[in-house]
Amino acid sequence: MQLQPGLPEEVGMSTARVSLVNELAESMVVDHITSAEVIVAARRGVIVTHQAYGHLTPNPVSPVLDELALFPLCSITKVFTATCIMMLVEQGVIGLNRPVMDYIPEFKGKGKEDIRIYHLLTHTSGIRDEDLSTYIDQNHSSISIPPRDENQDEYIHTRLNLGYEVPLWRKPGEVMSYWGYGYELLGEIIRRVSGISYPQFVQKYIFEPLGMKDSFFNVPHAERYRIVKRSPNDPCAEWIETESSINSVSAAGGIYSTAMDLCIFAQMFLNKGIYNGQRVLSPISVIEMTKNHIPGVASEYRDETFPEAYWGYGWGINGTKKDGGDLFSPQAYSHWGAAGVFVAVDPVYDIAIIHFTVERDLQKPFKNMYTDYINNAVLAAIEEL
Template sequence: MGHEILKKEKEFEAYCNELVEKYQIPGYAIGLAKNGKLFYEGGFGFRDKENQLPLSSDTVFGIGSVTKSFTCVAILQLQEAGKLSVHDLVIKYLPEFKTNNDEFTKQMTIHHFMTHSAGFPPLPNLYGAMSKTLAKDPKFEDGNEEQKTPEIPYIASYEELMECIGKGEYTLLGAPGTEFSYSNDCYALLGAVVERVSGISYEKYMKDFILEPAGMKHSVFHLHDLDGHKDISNLYNTRKKDDETIVFESNNQWDAPSMRAAGFLKSTVNDMLKYTEIFRNGGKVGNAQILTPESVEAMTTPYIQCGYDEFYGYGVMITPDFYGYKLIEHGGSIKGVAAQMNIIPELGLTGFSIANLAGVPSKKLLNCAFADYLEKPLKSSHVNVTEKNLSVDQLKEYVGQFVSGEGGKVDFSINDDGKLCAKMEGMVDSVVRPIAEDWFLFEMREEEYAIRFRRDEEGKIIRCAFGFRQLAKTELGG
């Protein structure tokens, strides 16, 4: 594999164009590098559709939750400096932090927050943190709003966020370290730890210790900090009108000062390929040693299972067997953002992929590019599973409604063909295929998702893990 090329470049680009059209993606950009050198870049569609402005590898997009890995880099830098340990208790730095379970609160460590294993179910606080900017989203003549979100008072600061968590009505999933469920709240509070330990704001810390040393000139939390750089993508969103999906421009950037550490950085393909060097190159970007090799090792250790073949490290996910290689990756989704970062350190291969519309298959396309590089069929899947045969009686156990504190819900039912189906808002029913005990796979928007059902001590199904979050079964759900 000495000369770096995509083997089936034309076929890959045809597939990109096909999905860009199918999902009405205004703009999609991708870049691949080998040993830190860009060898493929692609731009499909536009950063500004109305004015037909093209994309480049320097177009600024939001990156959503890919921000979480930056937050972990900061924590590990502070650990290297001897200012904290990831095994310290959270209350050492945030003494006012409380949950509704004192015993568990006293056991929660920074490590638990970094691995989403503190035990929090999905909470609605992100919407409270964003509510000021959400209120500026457009309303439509047909009375529909752009976004249906839980009504929550504005959460302006880390202190207010801690107050909300302290007063919230929820049940922790289990003792810290035992249950994985994705938590924006925990990552927001890691930002608070960074501030208190370093003595400077989270945003300034990012700039001084990560973004500037890595030469990420176009990576910012606020567009007004871009110093005249005009290559910025518009944001797009979708809404349903009758049965049609309408994609529209919606340049109102969401922001949440108390949640920036969870998902509000903006960056470019070129800058993100510099950033991925940290994971490929033992913590080094150019001449800057951002992390020690030991810290990189700590970040990319699979601590807790988060999907069928995926594990969570610190702010990154690890697929131990991606066609025989260890893949380090993370996605990001927020308004106008579908981002994906991939690294196979062993091959020196890194990639970043981004669209200016949420909920579209950026990850699928980047994985296809990686599969092609590895000389695998373009649209193949690295997940090797055999479908199990379950009778209708066995499937009945899984029927019911499962809800998330973030507003999501999934209904499982059995269709006329005796198959288990999942129904979500705005989605067609999908057949879910049993692949292992209490594990199912289903396809949505070109990508495979695993669902895992969770049981109580008596063996009764009480939750399902889907989209990296644990949803609780409702009483209505039988």
């Protein structure tokens, strides 16, 4: 099924209620909740809304935002990385139950032989971001960085080598702790096993087959005018629009994209791994990526505690979390990105929702409010199940 514009009634939705979604999204800009916003919702392959509100930059004479604006996907990149890993699993060249050390021997230390590929995918490696930062701060001057391969980015190469010997915090599989470096390790595995760089792999096997022509690592200079800008006081503004961020090839957060391109990626999952005649994943891999692989494992994130963390391979699984909205089915899966981007897929209701914003510090839990409101309004527009 290929995405195409259509009327909400064609797919059992209400035009009047979709109009309310658009009004709600526009009000977020009018009320200064965000300065820039793009929303896409597609049900059964029909795009029922694709709207942009606000301005490209915070300057008073800024161009009006359009649907082709580029937003940093940040951590949503991790779902692309997980997809690449599953492709290599399908090819029979890596195994999810194999130790990370099988592919990266430098990743060593007491107990780390028990960290498997699936632990990295589900953030259950037993290593925390704060411990990695402390380890690098304390040891960076004594760690020798070997020469890098030609197909590896210098910054990623250095960061990986600085963290290879970080010690465990807990036994693998005991608790979920969101760990970006774990996805950098997955990107390195993709590079070593495939023989091409991680961004080249994504470009060749995801962007190109799916027709995602507006998605980039290391955004070309000719396309940078499309990148949405933040005010200096906005969350993440100090790093998200720097040259290092725009040039990033990080497997944990380097992609810049449009809302429609991300919707194509989401629709591929709704289509059980195929889009526009191009198969990216097998249906079985889609099932495996989008089910809970850590039953009984708890997690804490920001100001929330999740007795059941619910995580698949790359995707967060809704379960009982109500993550991103109150009306999603337990089978829905989603992912946030820093500073206000979100993608959700609900196979029960056959719908994909993309909500891009510039997050602002309103002394409120942005990610647990306004995107929830948008998603609830979209789901409430469904009248036929």
